[in-house]
Amino acid sequence: MVGIVQALGAIGDLMGQSGDPEAATSWIEELEKAFDLLRCTSEDKVILAMYQLQGNASTWWRASKDIVFPEGTVPMWDAFVEAFNGKCFSDTAREQKMAEFFRLHQNQMTVDQYEAKFAKLSKYAPKLVEDPVDRARRFREGLKPEIRIVLIPFNLNDYNDLYERA
Template structure:
């Protein structure tokens, strides 16, 4: 594993499975940043994630891992992630994130702030943003009326072009 070279600044937080389900996506995001920096392969991602589990979360994994990765089955991050989310990020918490995304509008935020707020919950609404034109339209529709109106006439089709122009 390439993890030994990591400096003290690369310490993803532990996860105990207690408390706020909103902490789940933040923890996963932090882990994924660490994976990228360390250049982890699939099995290392799962190993690192499991190493960070404590208390309830660790007990859950001990009871679940044989079903998720039976003997001889490769450990794949996406499979771990799906099972982990199923357990610790409930359907109702995901629904709240979806609603949050659907009602998001720029309001008093700058375009950059709005873009950051748009990006975060968009992962919980993948069907609403999987097609580039749908993502661009949803972003445009949440902008302030004056910016939105100017962008409709330009007819930009990509999210990146819309963001840049806004």
């Protein structure tokens, strides 16, 4: 099991000044895919993720783990991810990504490129897209006017249907 997670790569100095919050987010997502494949428990996920931390990330975790998981507390994956994201992804960076999502329009992108960007940025504004109808509406509003006008008569409220028709 450790071999599979090792293959995902370690996270090292993402918390340094040259850190890339999106790389940290991607690392968590890749770990979660492996954890789903391996059917890891929440506690196993934390242990395997901790094993991957290197450099500044490892130093941060050694200093933080007793705060995140006080003695006698079972390590839970959601708590680890929240602490990790809190360290790697500042409120300012999160707000910038949310603002980028608000401003997102298709412009010169293809529909596929727009959809990929929409999906990537929507995770930074989950409350705006948790309702499927709101997700579809927001996607439709960002499409080029000439595409949006053609889709309006269909009154599509399903994101996938809307994307396919676009």
